[in-house]
Amino acid sequence: MPDDVTSPPPADLYRRLLLCRRFEEVVAEQYREGRVPGPLHLALGQEATAVGVCAALRRTDVITSTHRGHHHCLAKGADVDRMMAELLGRRTGYSAGRNGSMHIADPDVGLLGTNGIVGGGLPIATGAAFGLQVQGRDDVAVCFFGEGATATGNFGEALNLAALWALPVVFVCENNRFAELTPSSTHVAGEVWQRAEAYGFPGVRVDGGDVHAVAAASHEAVARARAGDGPTLLEVMTYRLSGHYVGDPAEYRDEAEAQAWRDRDAVVRARADLAETDAAAIDDEIETLLAGAVERALAAPAADPEELG
């Protein structure tokens, strides 16, 4: 990703969205084959959040991600092969295949880590923003988290401290309407985006079905942070098309609601922005990339029991 690109060309957006989507679909197949150790939380339907936000970021910016973070990792530029290998429990994976989906990190591309603790990234992103500020860098930290995480103590602490110190951080709440097996109404009183107001910084709600809207809002928030004007809270309204984990029948979900989101799928819409031949070329490119990633991962040795850490 070149620096300071504010609105990536449509082909790039589609490529990134499709990568997130197909990566997870491919991993889910592997999971069903019994090749993925550990639980697998997919972000199908939420790709535009990660891609839109990361379109506003540089390589030297940092993000913290969650238990549902493949799309964040990919959008921030994590290596597809090393991610695939990690998920398949291979020694060529990001942490030698030992940790899997909930613990992927690549500080070299500014990915401080997915996280098994809901809300666990909030203090870390705040701390990273503090570190960037102390060093006088104009990089920013972005914290991804679900609407369920807004109920954690870390959420209020982080917002307050980020506001007090005018930290260069963007809090991105990916409101996908569910936290595990319960709807957001179980978790969120009032409105997430409004929480920022009381701390004296902007809270913005944005349509997570529209990657351009996400990118625009992110660009503004990131610019604000870079300029030293402090944090922003973005609430991206999206929808978890997958179950909580692969295998979750998600019976608690209203099928009509899910269908409504499928009907305005960001990946499909991004594809429609392109000429069919261009789109088809990207489709091929991504399939080749992922098929290769799976193949290379499966050819690699499995995680080594001698390599505990």
Next chain:
Amino acid sequence: MPDDVTSPPPADLYRRLLLCRRFEEVVAEQYREGRVPGPLHLALGQEATAVGVCAALRRTDVITSTHRGHHHCLAKGADVDRMMAELLGRRTGYSAGRNGSMHIADPDVGLLGTNGIVGGGLPIATGAAFGLQVQGRDDVAVCFFGEGATATGNFGEALNLAALWALPVVFVCENNRFAELTPSSTHVAGEVWQRAEAYGFPGVRVDGGDVHAVAAASHEAVARARAGDGPTLLEVMTYRLSGHYVGDPAEYRDEAEAQAWRDRDAVVRARADLAETDAAAIDDEIETLLAGAVERALAAPAADPEELG
């Protein structure tokens, strides 16, 4: 306190305010004599918060208090002798003199405890409100805390959960402008009272120099809670005339600001509402009560090293 008294007679208000004030002044003298084990955090200047709020409460309502909680305890009806004895480390004290100022409790009068952990009472009061709600009681829980505690994770968690479950709890933030040795600007981004809004319940700021204003706001909040309409956040603007602890020179404080608060002292103003003879009678009553409490405490055996727990 009789049930459902909404606005106590002026003499009662003065008596309660004076009790809080003089109790602490007397304990501070004892402290300087070396008779009070442990640190002592006084609430001089903040009496109207405790008295005004507790004027809206019944005996069966419950409160949680803080490290700076003598006034809350007294206003809720704790026994003066047992408190004095506890502070003086005597076996006749609330917990046999073992625990002192930061750990005074009397569940019989609805006092669940002062607390050494800033923000520690927030989840407990929320839980108490939940317990009252489950049992179908129309009692309420009141949570006292300082503005410093609004930075703790517990604060956001408690507000969110109380709102979601429409719990009968009143959150009373006693904003005395300092947290330990730093001003509230170090601790609070934005405005405390506004935090409630984003959770969808009322936040109200009230003048802590005016006991009637505090009582009125509390009455409304408590009525709301009793009626099953959920929580309220009261931010009582007050001032810590004492240092953080007895012995703190409080050099970080602006003397003019302190003087401005002394000039509108709630205790003095409440006295002015009374005829001088009535006021003088109350003065005598309180002095006698406290002198007796000290005398009885000092006559009691010291806490027993054999009685650890």
Next chain:
Amino acid sequence: MTTRPLKFWQGVNQALHQEMERDEKVVLVGEDVGGPGGPYGVTRNLRATFGPNRVRDTPISEATIAGLGVGAAAVGLRPVVELMFFDFCMLAMDQIVNQAAKYRYFTGRSLPLTIRTMSGSGGSYGAQHCQSFEAWFAAVPGLTVVMPSNARDAKGLLKSAIRSDDPTLVIETFGLLTARRDTPVDEDFLVPLGVAETRRTGDDVTVVATGRMVDRALEAAERAAADGVSVEVIDPRTIAPLDRATIVGSVSRTGRLVVVQEAPAPFSVAAEVCALAVEECFGRLRAAPVRLCAEFANVPTPQDLVEARVPGVDTIHAALLKVAE
């Protein structure tokens, strides 16, 4: 007593049903415990049976979930709160250790609070979901800590915890949720707090095993018997207060101690048991006590790595023969 071969989770579920039926002051709160019946189905049907007033799905607010228990118990309920995984208890330590555990000390009153959580590396969930730090809570005055290793104890200990007037932490073992043991169906069946169970008697070696390691220890003991080594297997069941008498009695007799647990050795329950044995049975010890524990390393995700980290039956069996030499 009539028994049924229940799974561990069924033992927990039955205990909750029975105690909620018995006492309307018992309530259940936690993430997903209500509508969904628990992320792993452990609390299923409770909401349907006892209604949304007494069974509540909370937001993801671990500190306040624990606080719900403290406050509600303080005003007369007998709450059971669930903190899903031990690793998430770290977000609630203040409420558990600074508040709940000290309530009686500060107020002189009871606090009938039960906190349930899961621990252990049985689930391929990685380094932030599979930790075993039961020793932490056992070190706290004012807390009772139980750690059932099977359905029967899961039921009986949880029922005792709910009826107890003091805060009790029930650490369920994730890797055991579907393991079966014959369990009395009776409503009055209780497993007393603070009492170990001698799962197998023997004369040559005492094994103290906890949680997921109990079944392995029993199997290794069987094998050792075939080799002519007679092994006694004790499951403390309650970690705090530890049933010192049972352990000391056995070790005094056998003179040999092997402690098997899923937590790493340093600063663990196994350390305490070894210290206890050497303090109390010094003259009678015939060999150095042995700790068979997880490697002192983070819990990985792939199941074979997880298993490589913890003692298996072979390892235990070999250690039994060696210590008995």
Next chain:
Amino acid sequence: MTTRPLKFWQGVNQALHQEMERDEKVVLVGEDVGGPGGPYGVTRNLRATFGPNRVRDTPISEATIAGLGVGAAAVGLRPVVELMFFDFCMLAMDQIVNQAAKYRYFTGRSLPLTIRTMSGSGGSYGAQHCQSFEAWFAAVPGLTVVMPSNARDAKGLLKSAIRSDDPTLVIETFGLLTARRDTPVDEDFLVPLGVAETRRTGDDVTVVATGRMVDRALEAAERAAADGVSVEVIDPRTIAPLDRATIVGSVSRTGRLVVVQEAPAPFSVAAEVCALAVEECFGRLRAAPVRLCAEFANVPTPQDLVEARVPGVDTIHAALLKVAE
């Protein structure tokens, strides 16, 4: 090396000054650490010297204070974060245990983070300010835990912690803040992590003492010498990783072990030291190891009650004579 009789807090303060001077990546954050110089004056003058960018007063947000350290270390700083009292660390356990301790495991990168806190019952602050649970953190893979017992080590260990590339928890002892020990003023003076100090050599009994108990153990050892019992006193200084070799070496020689600490015995550092001794020195032990610890009870507020709860010099002295019998 030139030394000065520094107070404990001065050792800490000097370490911070020297390391912040030496490396501009070192920053300090915590409640009241800046303007006020710390609630107990430990961090005085740092803000004046290094400015508000590098020395920051935080709000009361313990989890996020720890997180400031994790995040800032991840982007290249070498932060020192202060969590005032151990009891308040309970609000930051997730960041310390689930995040900081596992950062290297997850990322393969260093995390040069120092967390300072105070513990112990020296201050008449009661049951929520005086707890001693150093064993908790010592049980966590990925954390280094140090516990200086005097000004010299407070300085040297903190400097080493700051220079270390992995998360290190420095547990300062409240009751020692004003105690003095001769301390090198030198900027290059370091006390290595993971190395115990033998404060006194002896042949009959090994004492392992930590924190506030070290000076008492030394005094009791002096008295025992007058009674003809030769006592070796070891201060582990680092709790994790424990310097097993020094302890085992000494106990192998003396055959007798007394562990003295301010934490209660169950599931504590003393348990680990006893377990270690019996595992490693079994054939050489001539008496049962003895744990002299605080009573397993909450910490009271009045100083005489506090003292009644922890071992005093007389108790230690008596135990030394008894174990040497």
